[in-house]
Amino acid sequence: MCNKRKKTARMSMAATAGQDNFIHIESSFKGKIKWFYKKNINNTLDYNEFLNNCKPQISSLLSSMASIHPIKYNLKLEATYSIPQQENTTENRAFKTSARELYSASDLNAAVLDDFTKLLEEEDEYVAKGSGYSLQTIDGILLGVYVFTPLRASSHIYLPEDIIRKKAVINPMNLKDNECFKWAILAKHVSSGNKNHVGENYKKLEKMYNFNRIIYPTPLKNIKIFEIDNPAVSINVYGLEKQPGHTKFKPAHYVYPLRVSNSEKIDHFDLLVIEDETTGLSHFTYISNFARLIHSQKTKNHSKMVFCKKCFTGFDTRPKLHKLSGQEALDQHRQICNKHKTILPVMPEAGSTLKFEAWGKTVRHPFVVYADFEALLIKPNNSGSKGGNTKIIDEHKLMSYGFYVKAADNIPIELLKRYNIPLTPICFRGSQTIDSAEVAKRFVEALVEVATNISALLQTNTAIRFTDEEAQRHAAAISCEICRCSFTDSNQKLL
Incomplete structure (x- = not known):
């Protein structure tokens, strides 16, 4: 119902403007998120015709904004469907695209055309379901634009104290360059000298891998290129989130997955990205012991454990009598977990409660x-x-x-x-x-x-017929028989 009201409000604003182009309808987060809307004023009933009419305006808006700052955008095509010759069967439908990154050098024309194709494919899937609904009107199209700062790792940043104490991360000190991704990769093979200092012990290993197409500072999406250029390599990347009100039993920082490979290859790396809160810069480090890094985050159990690197589920290595344990249990778990997207499990706040409402x-x-x-x-x-x-x-x-x-x-x-x-x-x-x-x-x-x-x-209302016994029970009731909530002035008993 809320979405329907918002859609009606958008169409009303566009009708008032009376223009056959996009209008700016809303902003939030100090202008970092903007929404634009174009109403189908000409009442076109052909999706291709309507989208082709919108393309120059969408391209112009995105081009002007991407030239100032990297953006993400998505499209939402709104329409109304109904069952022919049947009253009260109208249904609001929206076909959406996922958020797409856009830079000043991006191929804007190809991106917009690809999004149009996805919208039309989603509409085809809806019609193919055979629900009996037919297109009544194409209402309009909503364009959402979000200013964002791509994750890009650069020069040296010091690790938080609680992470240092775990002795599970190698943080190469590269004070004179922005090549922390390279040094984090090579840290795995450094066997001499100070592993936390980039010197000859690192530089002599530079030819071990193909870094030719890597950009410095290195954005997260560039890692895929490195994996392609080095076929035996797979890389997982994790982030670090500061936790307020940490105690002896609550870690100051939580590790969470940013990018996880479905299968670990022969030469696998786990990298941790840390961020400087004041400058916004990021820095790659090498995780030398993943289990030690996240152990206290997941359990108070001090026995040795192995963890799923995607969802952080842990498995005790001590033998079990009737079920798998350790690496065997983890291998079985991965067969299911690898089918799903990487997530950050978020637990409810302490003291909060979850209640069934439906x-x-x-x-x-x-x-x-x-x-x-x-x-x-x-x-x-x-x-x-x-x-x-x-x-x-x-x-x-x-x-x-x-x-x-x-x-x-x-x-x-x-x-x-x-x-x-x-x-x-x-x-x-x-x-x-x-x-x-x-x-x-x-x-x-x-x-x-x-x-x-x-x-x-x-939709027919008929009078409730109470027996004497039912009427007495209803009058004496102080709470609902379904949800067990007590009757109050704000939650009154219905007759």
Whole structure:
């Protein structure tokens, strides 16, 4: 409902402006986030035509802003759909793109065209679901622009004291250059001299890897290029977040994942990025012992543990009687964890509580439909293969269907009859003149008709009929029977 109100407000502002271009509708965070909106004033019903009309204006806005500072932007295409010849079936739909980074040297034209393609693909997927909804109006398009500072590691920054005490990170001191990424990589192989000081012990190792395409200071996205140029290498990158009110039992800094590879290659690196709060500059360091770095962050258990580098789940290395432990347990865990995106687990504040609020979902729905199809197995005319190892033996041809509408016991039968809700099973059997497509079509049409009638019935209000016993129990109740919340002046009992 909130999104609908915002959309209505945007369209009203655009209509008042009366211009066939983008208008600035809102800003936040001291102008770092801006929203622009273009209403479909010409009432175009063709997505390609509308987007092509928007392209020059989008490109102009993004170009002017990206020339000043790196930005991220995303598009939100808004439209209204409805079921033809049925009242009160309008539905607001929005097709969105993910935030895309844009720099002054970016190929703006290719970026915008790629986003248009994604919007149209999302709209095609919606239509292909066969919901019965058709496009009624293209309402407009929302452009969100966010000023951001790309993470770029530079010269030396000192580690926080609590991280130093863990003795799990090597921080090469590069006071005369911005090549901390290179020195963090080479720190793994330094075997002589002071590992925290960049000298001859580091410089003699520079040819071990291909750093030719690395930019200094090094942005995070440049790491992918390094992995491509060095095929045996994989790199994980982690950030450091300062924790307020730390104690003996609460670390001053938490480590969290920024970039994690799905598989660790032969030559793997874990890097920690630290940031100077005053200058905003970042600095790469090498994690020499990952488990030691995050151990106190995850558990008070002092036994040796191994950790998932993606979600930080820990596994005790002590043998277990009936389940896996240590590295075996971690390997099994990775088979599931690697399928998911990297996340930073955020725990609730101390003393806070989490309560179930969706009480409406605990109430049984008054209707349920049970349906089934029957099909004939027909030998194909041309027995062929579908894919390398799949051979077509039979084809399923729909020949009949049946469904039964089960209503809750407390719904009066006269109300079901008034709204033509079937009280007995509905069956349809095809014939030689009716093909599978027609059977499926008739099933969908019958089900849509029943759903429409149920929707109308659910909007009917009937008087509550209390028995004397029920009326007494209701009058004596001091709390709700569903959510158990007490009745108050602000949460009154309904009659």
